Structures are given as C-alpha cells and as structure tokens.
Amino acid sequence: MAQPSPGSPRARGSYAKGIAMRQEILDSAIEVFAQRGAGRTSLRAIAEEVGVTHAALIHHFGTLEQLLVEVYSESARRLEREHPVPGGVSPVERMRLSAERNHGVPGMVQLYTSLVATALEVGHPAATAFATERFAQARAALTEQVRDAQASGRIRRDLDAGQVAALVIAASDGLQTQWLLDPGVDQVGALAMLDRLLTDRAAEGDAG
Amino acid sequence: MAQPSPGSPRARGSYAKGIAMRQEILDSAIEVFAQRGAGRTSLRAIAEEVGVTHAALIHHFGTLEQLLVEVYSESARRLEREHPVPGGVSPVERMRLSAERNHGVPGMVQLYTSLVATALEVGHPAATAFATERFAQARAALTEQVRDAQASGRIRRDLDAGQVAALVIAASDGLQTQWLLDPGVDQVGALAMLDRLLTDRAAEGDAG
DNA sequence: GTCTATAGGGCGATAGAC
C-alpha cells in the first residue's frame, strides 16, 4: 500500500523507501497511542512497534515532539479524508461533530490536549507552532462560516464573526475536557444552548 | 509565619518541623515554577532550590504529580486569600477576573493546563482527582451565581444554570489558551460577547 | 540517505544507612 510502484514520484534509490518508512512509522505510532495513551508514549515504544531503533525515529522526525505533532496531524488528515464533517450545519454543530469524530480515535484527544499544554511552555517550538497554526486555521475557517451564517440570517448580525469563532472553539475544547473528566457534564446540551444564543430572535422565541 | 509557636498543635518532636518543611517546599516550588515553567520543573530542581535532595520531596509528597497538584492548589489558595475576586459582577466577568489574576503568577496557567492534560491520561490518579474536583467545584459555585443572576433578571431565565456554568468555564479556559498562543485573539471581547448573549433582552438592545 | 550502536545527561522512584 505504501509500496511505491514504478512511476511513483522519485522511486529511485532510497528516497521512496524513506517516505514509506515515514508512513509506516506514523501508522505504528498511531497504534501505540491508541493502546498506551499519549503520556506513556516514548520514542522507544514507538520504535519497538515499528521494528526499528529509536535513533531511526530521530533521523526521520528530529525530536519526539515533532513526531507527536506529525502523528496528530496525520491522524486528523485521515479522519477528515475518511469521515469528512458534513456541510450545511451551524458552526457550533460543526465543531461538535468534529470533536465527536476525534473522540472515536483512542488517545487522539489526549494527544491533542497534551500538545496544546506543551505549546504553552517556553522552549517547545514544534508544539507551539502546531498549536498556534491549528487554532489560527480553525478560527479562520470558522469565521468564514459564521459570516455565511450571518449573511443568511442564521446567526445574529450584531456579533463579531472572529469573536464568535474563537468562542465556539474555546467552548468546544473546554466542554470536551470537562466531559472527559465527568461524563455527567452535558456537553451536547451546553453547545446546543450556545448555538441557540448565537441565533437571531432566540430571546423572543424562548424567553418567558 | 509557618513557624509553630509554643501552643501550636503538636509542636513536639519533628511533626511540626515536617509541616514547616512542607510549607517551605511549596514556597520554593512556586518559585521554581515562576522561573522555569511547569514543563521543565523536576524533583531535583525543586529540591536544589529548597536545599534538600529529591528523595526528601518524595518522602513528603509521594510523587512529583502530587507535589505539582499541591503547588497549584497552594498558589490558588494564596491568590484567593490575598486578591479575592470582588463580588457583584456577572459569572462571566468573575471567571475573567479569576483568569486574569492567575495570569499574573508566572507559570501558573502553564501548570494548570499541564495538570488538566495529565488528568486526561489513564494512570495519573492525583492529577485526575485534582482536575475532576476542581471542575466540579467551579461548576457548582458558578451554577449558584448563575441562578442568582437569573433570579434578579441579569441572565435569561430560559437557560439551564448548570449548562451555562460549564459553558462559561469552558469558554474562559479555552479563550485563555488561544490568547496565550496568539495575543491577537480578543479574549476579553469574546467573553464580553458571551456575557451579552446570556443577558436578557440582548437581542432587542443591540441587534439591527 | 538510511539505520544501528552507543554514549551522555537527566529523570522519577526505591532501599537502606544515619
């Protein structure tokens, strides 16, 4: 599957082999995360799973942190490819579906949370760059959707789209954390409430 | 200050000395966190600051994780004692002020985020218990304040108080993270917007 | 380019002496 056929880009020499190994490493790393969780995952554990030494991982990815970033990014890419979030839903619902999808992959939410926590520490450029860009992209994409929803009257027009996007992402992430620690927390209900608050004429229609 | 005077409970022998040492360890640990950040803090670094070996810390706190939990709890306790959050403000504003206050202590937000991330991993009972209880207490306290605000008409009565509490905590935590990674994120503005959304007759007063 | 072997320094945790 990862084997390059003749005609694949740059199949000569060991370049293609390196690409294949990278993919194989990421495959195994995702497996290790699913089984052991993000915190207990070490270079040696991943290397053992792949069947190489931990130094080989360093060769391909530089540091453990960069490997972790790529593991998450690859997982997210595959999820989006295999189970794309359907369109035609509200920005809040979109974030909820995305979070629910991530939750189906064992260890993925833990890895994400761990990377974000690491990103807040100084001296962790890989995690910091990952988290910063991930939030920036998420905000940019969601801001556009909020603007569309505002244009078609599904979200109040008096709200700043960028602030709504940041708020929705924050609420989704934060509620997921609370729900993971206490399943009694009504994550879905709270997000639905936020969705309602962002909608026009919510006060008129629901308030006593 | 932490020195037990005659008449203090159980001043005999080395019991009181152990209590004083615990406080001294926590003092130094808070210092180390302020200077080195949460991620780079090790038992040996704290021990060096205190002037003991890392084995002594294990003796008093059991594990690094438990020490970290106590460091955060003690910092939070001192903050609340020395700079209590003023009353008479909205639940959202209350969370914002609390977050702003924590932000003044170097390393505190990083430590908190790190503990929450650790809590999501399996096999970390100290961090998990800390985070679970902290969220539960925060939700319970905020839920009461939301109910009060609803009773006096400052928050829409058609909203579930518990859901509002969970949402406000999530928004506060999540926006703080985004703001730390990108100061361009309007954390204050987004929280003010949420405050407005929760208020009765927000739609009438601002829309259009 | 790819990978193994190995070494260096740091970590949390434990056991036992004082």
Place this chain on the structure above:
DNA sequence: GTCTATCGCCCTATAGAC
C-alpha cells in the same frame, strides 16, 4: 526525617556501517 546510593527509564546526539 533526611540522606546517599542505585535502579531503570527516558530523550538526544554522534560515529560509523550499509
């Protein structure tokens, strides 16, 4: 109650084989 000594593990870096 605190220490020294030690264990086993970790990440990172480098030298050299293939």
